[in-house]
Amino acid sequence: MTYAQVTEAAEVSPLYTPEEAGRVLRIGRSRIYDELRRCRLRSIKVGRSRRIPAEWLNEYRTLLITEGTEED
Secondary structure (H helix, E strand, O other): OOHHHHHHHHOOOOEEOHHHHHHHHOOOHHHHHHHHHOOOOOOEEEOOEEEEEHHHHHHHHHHHHHHHHHOO
8 A cells, every 4th residue: 555545545534323423422322313314414324324424423513503503
């Protein structure tokens, strides 16, 4: 493997399971699945499993922050 290939591979952001995403966001597993059902949090299927890219967790976090500031 060349240096460029290693560097390129290191730039890949992780795919989180719903349980891991809940721990990252500090919300419960049930809430994660509820948000997935409501399409407020996006996910992809990998085989029979759901995975959530880090970018989409950041989008969801921004959504929560925006909603929280609109209430003030």
